Amino acid sequence: xxxxxxRIRKFEQPALHNxxxxxxxxxxxxxxTVAISxxxxxxxxxxxxxxxxxxxxxxxxxxxxxxxEIPDVSVKVVPTKAAHxxxxxxxxxxxxxxxxxxxxMWAKKTDPVLHIDLRNWADVLVLAPLDANTLAKIxxxxxxxxxxCVLRAWNPIKPVIxxxxxxxxxxxxxxxxRHLGVLQELLxxxxxxxxxxxxxxxxxxxxxxxxxxxxVAKVKEFIKNEKIGKSDIPKSEKLDEGSxx
Numbered sequence: 001x002x003x004x005x006x007r008i009r010k011f012e013q014p015a016l017h018n019x020x021x022x023x024x025x026x027x028x029x030x031x032x033t034v035a036i037s038x039x040x041x042x043x044x045x046x047x048x049x050x051x052x053x054x055x056x057x058x059x060x061x062x063x064x065x066x067x068x069e070i071p072d073v074s075v076k077v078v079p080t081k082a083a084h085x086x087x088x089x090x091x092x093x094x095x096x097x098x099x100x101x102x103x104x105m106w107a108k109k110t111d112p113v114l115h116i117d118l119r120n121w122a123d124v125l126v127l128a129p130l131d132a133n134t135l136a137k138i139x140x141x142x143x144x145x146x147x148x149c150v151l152r153a154w155n156p157i158k159p160v161i162x163x164x165x166x167x168x169x170x171x172x173x174x175x176x177x178r179h180l181g182v183l184q185e186l187l188x189x190x191x192x193x194x195x196x197x198x199x200x201x202x203x204x205x206x207x208x209x210x211x212x213x214x215x216v217a218k219v220k221e222f223i224k225n226e227k228i229g230k231s232d233i234p235k236s237e238k239l240d241e242g243s244x245x
Contacts, residue, residue, distance in 0.1 A: 046121055046122050046123045046124075047075050047124055047219075048075075048078065048150070049076070049077045049078070049126050049128060050077075050127040050128075051077060051078070051079040051129065052079075052082065052083050052131040052133065053080055053082025053131050054129035054166060054209065055165075055200040056129035056208065056209035057083040057084075057085075057086040057087060059212050060077060060083070060091075060092060060128075061087055061091040063128060064093055064094045066212050066216040067216055068093060070216075070220065075094040076094055076096075076118065077096045078096075078097050078146055078147045080099075081145070082131075082133075084096075097114060097118060101114055101146075102146045114146065115150045115153055118146075119153050122150075122158070124158065124159050124161065124219065125151070125154065125159070125161070126163070126215070126219060127160065127162040127163060128161075128162075128209060128215055129209040131164075131165060132166045132173075135176070135179045135183070136175065136179055138187075139180075139182040156187070159190065161190045161192060161219055162190070163210055163215055164193075164194050164209070167207055168199065168203055168205030168206055169203075171206055190222060192214075192215060192218055193210070194207050194208055194210065195208050195210055196208070
């Protein structure tokens with residue numbers, strides 16, 4: 001089927017209550033008019049934190065509290081099952097949404113779908129920590145739990161900021177560079193580089209999640225400037241240089 005006969009489905013823009021969307025129309029050489037939308041974030045009241053199975057998830061309560069210090073901010077947390085091993089719901093001063101709730105809420109066609117509701121609610125998604133497993137899932141388009149379903153259904157004009165955390169050898173693995181390349185180049189995610197320290201396993205090297213206070217400061221800066229800064233995709237042989245933001 002040629003382009004001339006192909007039916008193009010209209011993209012329905014979801015309501016963005018805290019954003020201003022500017023649409024610019026361009027006429028390409030083939031004669032088509034292309035509409036390109038850009039996003040300005042007017043404020044940052046709704047922060048969705050995704051937590052995965054790194055020991056750095058033990059810092060989720062602290063991360064939530066730091067975000068809540070920002071005026072008018074609301075926070076929800078979506079942990080994977082592995083992430084929830086490192087903290088209890090009682091330790092977190094925010095609503096926690098789980099895989100079990102996704103299915104408990106839905107029984108018939110008109111019922112709410114949790115991952116869609118979260119996608120619509122959030123103004124920014126912060127993945128902290130992002131482990132190697134979920135990094136690989138996102139890069140390959142998998143959506144087998146609540147968090148990855150939110151990401152797969154994510155509105156691409158809303159920002160996603162990821163904070164990798166993994167063992168040094170996992171960080172140095174060639175797959176990590178490839179998967180981060182997909183997140184940065186294709187999905188346009190922002191990456192806050194891990195730091196070097198003695199890890200929970202006893203190894204010393206790069207791979208620890210950035211400190212929560214620094215993450216919150218960088219997210220605030222991103223919202224203020226609509227960018228955090230240039231993030232260079234790490235080369236597998238140079239991952240220890242911490243070339244990301």
